[in-house]
Amino acid sequence: MLPIVLLSVSAVALLFLGFMKSRSVLLPATLLFLAVALVVNFLDWNKTYLYFNGMLRTDNLAMIFTAITLVSSFLVVALSGSFAEEEAAQPAEYYAIILFSLVGAVMMIGYENLIMLFVGVEILSVAMYVLTGSDKRNLRSNEAALKYFLMGAFATGIMLFGMALLYGATGSFTLAGIASYASHAQQGLSLIFYVGLLMLLIGLLFKVSAAPFHFWTPDVYDGAPTIFTAYMSTVVKTAGFAALLHLLAVSFTGVYTFWSIILAVITAITLIAGNVTAVYQDSFKRMMAYSSISHAGYLLIGLAALSVQSRQAIVFYSLAYSVATISAFGVLLLVARQRSMQTLSSNPTSGESFDAFNGLAKQNPLLGLAMATSMLSLAGIPLTAGFWGKFYMFSTAVAQGQIWLLVVAVLMSAVGIYYYFRVIIAMYFRDGATEPIRVSPVFQYVLVAAIILTIGLGVAPGLLQGLF
Amino acid sequence: MLTLALILFPALAACLLLFTNGSMSRQLAFGAALVETALVVFIFNKFLPTPASQFGFDYPWIPSLGIRLSAGIDGISLLLTLLTGILVPLIVLSTFNRNYERPGTFYALMLFMQSALMGVFTARDGFLFYFFFEAALIPIYFLAAMWGGANRIPVTFKFFIYTIFGSLFMLLTLVYLYYQTPATATSLHSSAIVDFYKLNLSASAQGWVFWGLFIAFAIKMPVFPFHTWQPDTYVESPTPATMLLAGIMLKMGIYGLIRLLLPVTPLGIETWGQTAVILSVIGIVYGSIIAIRQRDMKRLIAYSSFSHVGLMAAGVFSQTETGLQGALIQMLAHGINVVGLFFVADVIYSRTDTRQLDQLGGITRTTPKLTVYFMIMMLGSVALPLTNGFIGEFLLLHGVYTYNHYIGLAAGFTIIFGAVYLLRMFQKAMFGPTNARTESFADLTMSESWVFVPLVVLVFWMGIYPTTFMKMTEPAVANLMKFVGNTAISMK
Numbered sequence: 001m002l003p004i005v006l007l008s009v010s011a012v013a014l015l016f017l018g019f020m021k022s023r024s025v026l027l028p029a030t031l032l033f034l035a036v037a038l039v040v041n042f043l044d045w046n047k048t049y050l051y052f053n054g055m056l057r058t059d060n061l062a063m064i065f066t067a068i069t070l071v072s073s074f075l076v077v078a079l080s081g082s083f084a085e086e087e088a089a090q091p092a093e094y095y096a097i098i099l100f101s102l103v104g105a106v107m108m109i110g111y112e113n114l115i116m117l118f119v120g121v122e123i124l125s126v127a128m129y130v131l132t133g134s135d136k137r138n139l140r141s142n143e144a145a146l147k148y149f150l151m152g153a154f155a156t157g158i159m160l161f162g163m164a165l166l167y168g169a170t171g172s173f174t175l176a177g178i179a180s181y182a183s184h185a186q187q188g189l190s191l192i193f194y195v196g197l198l199m200l201l202i203g204l205l206f207k208v209s210a211a212p213f214h215f216w217t218p219d220v221y222d223g224a225p226t227i228f229t230a231y232m233s234t235v236v237k238t239a240g241f242a243a244l245l246h247l248l249a250v251s252f253t254g255v256y257t258f259w260s261i262i263l264a265v266i267t268a269i270t271l272i273a274g275n276v277t278a279v280y281q282d283s284f285k286r287m288m289a290y291s292s293i294s295h296a297g298y299l300l301i302g303l304a305a306l307s308v309q310s311r312q313a314i315v316f317y318s319l320a321y322s323v324a325t326i327s328a329f330g331v332l333l334l335v336a337r338q339r340s341m342q343t344l345s346s347n348p349t350s351g352e353s354f355d356a357f358n359g360l361a362k363q364n365p366l367l368g369l370a371m372a373t374s375m376l377s378l379a380g381i382p383l384t385a386g387f388w389g390k391f392y393m394f395s396t397a398v399a400q401g402q403i404w405l406l407v408v409a410v411l412m413s414a415v416g417i418y419y420y421f422r423v424i425i426a427m428y429f430r431d432g433a434t435e436p437i438r439v440s441p442v443f444q445y446v447l448v449a450a451i452i453l454t455i456g457l458g459v460a461p462g463l464l465q466g467l468f
Numbered sequence: 469m470l471t472l473a474l475i476l477f478p479a480l481a482a483c484l485l486l487f488t489n490g491s492m493s494r495q496l497a498f499g500a501a502l503v504e505t506a507l508v509v510f511i512f513n514k515f516l517p518t519p520a521s522q523f524g525f526d527y528p529w530i531p532s533l534g535i536r537l538s539a540g541i542d543g544i545s546l547l548l549t550l551l552t553g554i555l556v557p558l559i560v561l562s563t564f565n566r567n568y569e570r571p572g573t574f575y576a577l578m579l580f581m582q583s584a585l586m587g588v589f590t591a592r593d594g595f596l597f598y599f600f601f602e603a604a605l606i607p608i609y610f611l612a613a614m615w616g617g618a619n620r621i622p623v624t625f626k627f628f629i630y631t632i633f634g635s636l637f638m639l640l641t642l643v644y645l646y647y648q649t650p651a652t653a654t655s656l657h658s659s660a661i662v663d664f665y666k667l668n669l670s671a672s673a674q675g676w677v678f679w680g681l682f683i684a685f686a687i688k689m690p691v692f693p694f695h696t697w698q699p700d701t702y703v704e705s706p707t708p709a710t711m712l713l714a715g716i717m718l719k720m721g722i723y724g725l726i727r728l729l730l731p732v733t734p735l736g737i738e739t740w741g742q743t744a745v746i747l748s749v750i751g752i753v754y755g756s757i758i759a760i761r762q763r764d765m766k767r768l769i770a771y772s773s774f775s776h777v778g779l780m781a782a783g784v785f786s787q788t789e790t791g792l793q794g795a796l797i798q799m800l801a802h803g804i805n806v807v808g809l810f811f812v813a814d815v816i817y818s819r820t821d822t823r824q825l826d827q828l829g830g831i832t833r834t835t836p837k838l839t840v841y842f843m844i845m846m847l848g849s850v851a852l853p854l855t856n857g858f859i860g861e862f863l864l865l866h867g868v869y870t871y872n873h874y875i876g877l878a879a880g881f882t883i884i885f886g887a888v889y890l891l892r893m894f895q896k897a898m899f900g901p902t903n904a905r906t907e908s909f910a911d912l913t914m915s916e917s918w919v920f921v922p923l924v925v926l927v928f929w930m931g932i933y934p935t936t937f938m939k940m941t942e943p944a945v946a947n948l949m950k951f952v953g954n955t956a957i958s959m960k
Contacts, residue, residue, distance in 0.1 A: 381602060381605075381632070406640055
């Protein structure tokens with residue numbers, strides 16, 4: 001609750017700061033606001049509060065999810081420095097929108113009432129539509145924004161429809177009310193209830209880009225400015241999975257047998273669609289888009305096999321995935337800009353292909369190491385946080401006996417190694433005759449922090465669990 | 469605590485090495501590797517031949533899941549840590565006349581590899597074992613792919629995906645086993661390997677566990693038909709990496725069979741063990757026949773290694789004490805011999821620029837030292853009595869023969885075929901007329917000789933008085949066999 005207030009106020013303040021002539025104050029101010037929000041978030045540690053007549057809740061789990069979104073945003077914003085220097089950019093607005101969208105994310109994490117969930121989803125989504133289209137002169141960006149908006153609006157409609165049906169069936173918008181209906185009326189749950197649940201799930205699954213509702217993801221991720229792609233693929237996903245986890249764990253455990261099999265099938269499809277299609281991509285950025293679909297699949301395992309461990313698994317996975325993804329996009333940001341400047345190619349996306357990374361590790365060991373660490377983490381290789389993320393996910397599924405799903409996940413993990421290693425191979429084993437890339441100090445700090453976090457959690461995964 | 473030092477020291481030295489350059493890197497790496505050897509020898513001397521795990525450490529790692537950082541050394545671990553501790557400095561020494569680009573990174577990766585290997589061979593926790601098992605893959609991949617031959621990128625990539633693919637099934641199996649263990653005082657389950665031994669799984673569950681683990685280990689060793697990555701990777705890797713792969717890393721697979729597969733799934737072995745033995749024996753014969761046809765020295769040794777590993781796997785699956793002892797002794801012996809042979813190939817290649825047997829010949833005329841050392845390494849591989857290979861193969865064949873006479877007979881081909889291809893290699897390379905390439909072949913330098921001396925000492929030591937090593941493993945093997953036997957009987 002405290003972060004919501006703070007973020008809203010600071011976002012408005014940022015808009016006013018935008019009137020100042022000097023743009024250089026915006027980035028530090030935003031980082032400061034985010035840092036304060038992160039600290040404030042933990043003030044309520046070990047306490048549980050309800051706000052707004054029980055529509056919002058803060059507890060430890062919600063605070064941890066909030067912290068992950070805040071840390072992710074912090075890293076993304078820190079990497080956005082050079083973007084804000086561009087002539088046509090309007091950094092004050094961008095940063096304000098990011099802060100506003102975080103309000104939505106926090107609502108999605110802490111909701112106790114479907115209306116609050118809906119408000120949160122919409123605050124986050126509308127902000128994303130805008131950010132996607134923020135590169136106004138770029139046709140790809142415009143197209144992506146329009147596509148995202150149309151699809152997103154459609155998904156919202158379905159989700160809202162689902163909520164309405166659930167209300168019709170249970171007479172309540174609150175999670176507790178729905179839960180008591182679902183558990184007390186075991187014998188005769190109405191059809192409307194099931195249809196409502198399904199539609200609600202579809203809406204949320206769309207937001208986290210689970211197959212078969214993922215078709216918008218590659219185009220949108222590809223078209224949006226890279227820095228916002230990094231934001232979208234981490235914060236939106238974390239918030240979405242926090243929302244799904246809370247929804248299913250609180251309200252619908254009574255009908256677990258009904259939705260678990262549906263989610264398991266969706267998980268399998270997501271894993272296969274994401275991983276297999278990623279293999280065929282020539283653009284690194286598009287590969288990352290499909291990779292984010294595949295990671296939605298791994299995260300879904302924790303939901304399809306919902307148990308006590310799922311919370312911990314999803315938290316850990318979200319953090320590992322977010323850190324690795326942001327540092328990968330951060331490196332891409334530098335490489336793409338530099339390479340397209342060097343080649344002056346007519347194709348604006350040439351800097352985003354795998355070839356653009358050729359020989360990077362020799363010229364810029366830090367960039368190579370950061371990228372390699374994040375790729376290893378995304379691929380789930382030991383010594384990195386990503387390994388334990390997968391480990392926890394697999395554990396939940398084994399505990400629930402969903403071995404077939406695991407076999408799919410394991411096979412797809414092996415496929416994943418194929419495309420993640422293409423980058424490593426390009427960076428370390430191929431020659432690219434290019435000058436070193438200039439890396440600003442802020443960038444270095446962020447990348448080093450990401451490396452330390454990834455390897456630290458990879459060696460001592462127990463650190464994070466001390467929080468539970 | 470000594471075990472902890474054994475695992476951590478090379479990693480710390482490696483971190484330091486990353487910042488060095490030039491000849492300083494290799495001297496530092498060699499020094500660090502020698503310290504590790506001293507540590508291993510100290511442990512070997514202090515070790516009491518009992519089944520107990522010694523010099524161990526045990527800390528919580530992921531407390532909520534009951535996963536612990538727990539490692540220690542029993543007789544089985546001891547031999548393998550010894551192997552790793554002795555071979556790594558020799559492998560480092562073997563590079564003293566070569567100049568590798570970015571030597572700091574090169575030697576750091578080798579020491580990281582050593583650290584991970586020590587971890588694998590001493591881990592007492594299932595997940596720690598897996599952790600190191602995979603961690604060993606990263607340095608060796610970079611070693612092979614950065615300093616390898618022309619075709620290195622696709623070849624090492626295949627190797628990486630292949631082994632990771634297998635390991636993922638092991639991970640799944642370990643997670644499954646973990647959830648079968650009963651609650652402990654502090655957590656719901658336990659991942660200690662000893663607790664896995666005590667599980668009473670149904671026969672069908674053991675069948676699944678068997679395959680989950682077997683595929684992972686079979687790819688690593690490799691056993692037929694999972695071997696297709698191996699010859700290419702051995703040939704394309706720089707020779708020090710090949711030595712690490714063949715000398716030590718493939719032992720991770722056999723070690724896994726002994727440490728996990730055998731005691732955890734006695735019923736699985738009852739059902740599927742024969743299939744595994746037959747696959748192994750096919751590997752022995754098939755690998756030998758292909759080795760006979762090889763012209764490239766490195767490729768020939770690669771196939772010979774594939775064939776020898778088949779025998780070790782068959783020995784483990786024979787579930788006899790002699791078979792198991794044989795596998796352990798042979799792991800040590802094979803590591804020593806194969807490193808020696810690869811080094812011979814490397815020496816010849818560095819002087820003639822070729823490894824093709826038909827382009828060599830007559831090297832003996834100018835190289836008394838190389839000839840003698842090569843001869844001894846080869847005879848060790850051929851399993852001549854008084855050399856290390858003999859003891860291992862004898863025990864292995866005895867074990868396999870007790871298991872099944874016919875399979876034992878087929879496995880016996882390894883000795884005959886081994887003699888054929890190794891003697892052929894020796895004859896083609898060393899005897900016969902000289903040519904332009906081999907006319908002025910220089911004999912071994914000082915540092916090269918020093919690689920061979922310890923190897924040769926070990927070849928004879930193990931061949932003449934193997935008791936030094938066997939008495940260390942006997943109690944641990946007997947203890948392990950008790951688990952194999954007990955569980956199998958109680959389930960009947």
